[in-house]
Amino acid sequence: MKRAILPLATLILLILLSGCELFIEKPEAGKVYAILVALDYTYSIQDTLTGTLPDARELNRAWEAVTAKAQGEKEYHGYLFLQEGGTTTTTKTVTIGNTAPVNTFPTKANLLKAFENLESIATPNDLIIFTYSGHGSPLGELLLAEEGEKTNDNVAASTFLEALSQVPGRKLMILDTCYSGLSIPESGASHSTLLNNNISKWYKKYWDSSRYTKPEVFVLTASTDTKSYEEEITNEHRHGLFTFALLDALGWKHPHDDYASIPLASLPIPPAAKESILSADSLYTYVKDYKSTNKWIKYFSSFSQGQHPMVSGGALDMVLFTF
Amino acid sequence: MKRGILLIALISLLSPLASMGEGRYYAVSLSLFPYLSIPHYEDEIAVRTSGGGEASIGALGYRTGPYDVSLEMRYRGTTASIPHGFYRARGFDSFGLDLRFAYQLKEKLALSATLGSEINFYRKVDHAFASFSASIGGEYLLAQNPTYRLSLTFPLTVHLRKEITTVQTAVGLRYQLFPAKGGR
Numbered sequence: 001m002k003r004a005i006l007p008l009a010t011l012i013l014l015i016l017l018s019g020c021e022l023f024i025e026k027p028e029a030g031k032v033y034a035i036l037v038a039l040d041y042t043y044s045i046q047d048t049l050t051g052t053l054p055d056a057r058e059l060n061r062a063w064e065a066v067t068a069k070a071q072g073e074k075e076y077h078g079y080l081f082l083q084e085g086g087t088t089t090t091t092k093t094v095t096i097g098n099t100a101p102v103n104t105f106p107t108k109a110n111l112l113k114a115f116e117n118l119e120s121i122a123t124p125n126d127l128i129i130f131t132y133s134g135h136g137s138p139l140g141e142l143l144l145a146e147e148g149e150k151t152n153d154n155v156a157a158s159t160f161l162e163a164l165s166q167v168p169g170r171k172l173m174i175l176d177t178c179y180s181g182l183s184i185p186e187s188g189a190s191h192s193t194l195l196n197n198n199i200s201k202w203y204k205k206y207w208d209s210s211r212y213t214k215p216e217v218f219v220l221t222a223s224t225d226t227k228s229y230e231e232e233i234t235n236e237h238r239h240g241l242f243t244f245a246l247l248d249a250l251g252w253k254h255p256h257d258d259y260a261s262i263p264l265a266s267l268p269i270p271p272a273a274k275e276s277i278l279s280a281d282s283l284y285t286y287v288k289d290y291k292s293t294n295k296w297i298k299y300f301s302s303f304s305q306g307q308h309p310m311v312s313g314g315a316l317d318m319v320l321f322t323f
Numbered sequence: 324m325k326r327g328i329l330l331i332a333l334i335s336l337l338s339p340l341a342s343m344g345e346g347r348y349y350a351v352s353l354s355l356f357p358y359l360s361i362p363h364y365e366d367e368i369a370v371r372t373s374g375g376g377e378a379s380i381g382a383l384g385y386r387t388g389p390y391d392v393s394l395e396m397r398y399r400g401t402t403a404s405i406p407h408g409f410y411r412a413r414g415f416d417s418f419g420l421d422l423r424f425a426y427q428l429k430e431k432l433a434l435s436a437t438l439g440s441e442i443n444f445y446r447k448v449d450h451a452f453a454s455f456s457a458s459i460g461g462e463y464l465l466a467q468n469p470t471y472r473l474s475l476t477f478p479l480t481v482h483l484r485k486e487i488t489t490v491q492t493a494v495g496l497r498y499q500l501f502p503a504k505g506g507r
Binding site: 008020021022024026027029125170187188189190191192193194197199202203205206211212213214275277279281282284285310311313314315316317318319322 | 360362363364365366367368369370371372403404405406407408409410411412413442444445447448449450451452453454455461477484485486487
């Protein structure tokens with residue numbers, strides 16, 4: 001017996017020690033770039049959404065605060081692409097790195113140009129965040145603006161997924177819109193239990209020809225294949241239900257009089273961070289738990305049980321920040 | 324740990340080492356393991372390390388002579404991997420069914436093999452996947468009487484997921500109860 005135990009113990013020890021995490025140097029986190037898109041649709045026949053602009057503006061500040069507290073380069077660049085009021089154009093531009101200025105009216109062309117510019121300056125260690133607050137269609141489209149037009153340009157979210165996937169670095173796409181779960185690319189190895197799936201599909205997936213690859217872009221959404229909502233938090237201050245919970249997950253403060261006056265240094269390490277790590281999963285879990293607690297109901301009288309967040313599936317979780 | 328040793332000692336004292344258990348039996352197995360994931364996709368590192376525990380219950384077991392076969396239901400909990408770089412493997416819970424065979428090599432040493440399949444649920448995100456498992460290992464008899472057997476197990480398990488193959492080297496305990504031998 002002794003002869004059998006010794007080789008076995010040696011094998012166990014060898015396998016235990018072979019954990020790569022202990023020997024390979026960790027990469028250093030790079031800069032953070034965020035493109036934040038919001039439309040209030042005042043100009044169009046769509047229902048006006050007054051919570052979308054606060055979503056984008058406050059997320060921009062919240063991400064900046066989180067970057068400042070995290071390990072790594074602590075350099076944050078946020079670019080707001082907003083459609084506000086009855087106007088169908090803007091003269092505002094942003095300069096991304098040393099590239100040519102991009103007009104910030106949230107059209108497909110302007111956003112794709114912004115991604116193209118990011119592609120030329122981002123590095124593999126950078127984090128790229130894209131957020132969208134606005135209407136979505138049951139076909140997984142984002143309802144963007146058209147320059148000088150009072151109509152919307154329905155653009156498939158996959159258009160931006162493809163554009164983002166060309167940008168070096170980790171990419172997180174956050175969609176606070178109706179039917180946003182339909183924009184999440186299907187994992188090659190797992191099925192969402194929130195959509196119409198069952199055990200036979202899970203086994204079918206095991207044998208089918210699809211392959212799992214490390215997601216180029218992680219997608220976090222406000223809902224599955226249902227509508228998503230916005231509500232008033234305090235006097236005339238509105239947010240999307242999902243973004244409100246997400247802001248809380250990042251350590252943002254509510255209620256507040258003026259979002260711009262909140263000192264970023266006063267904000268805590270994001271409460272969603274677990275074991276000093278803020279990941280796509282920890283944000284998702286926080287928002288999901290938020291939905292099931294009375295925190296959400298406290299602010300939102302018309303809380304809908306139907307709205308449930310979603311996140312990209314598969315074997316890996318993406319680390320956003322380490323503290 | 325002390326409690327475990329005490330329990331084994333107590334069973335050994337109270338159990339006259341009589342003939343081995345025979346016939347139909349129930350079984351409970353518990354084990355702990357490191358879980359080494361070898362991805363089939365491009366990852367930052369070649370292997371990610373998680374940990375886990377497993378519990379299985381068998382209501383349909385039969386032992387005759389040196390042969391032993393049972394059908395068991397299994398729960399396996401696997402943690403998220405050690406944080407490294409920009410990604411980490413997600414933790415999950417598994418519920419599966421195993422067909423287990425064992426052969427008594429010597430008085431106290433048996434060889435076992437298991438084939439099974441399971442449904443796995445990622446713990447944080449609402450995603451599920453199916454997979455298969457196969458294991459081979461040894462069992463060292465710690466104590467026995469006509470009613471039950473207690474063994475130390477050390478199986479090597481391969482978890483065959485679609486995108487990952489993993490290796491588990493577990494250490495555990497297996498308790499078998501032979502109700503047919505009980506009573507007067």
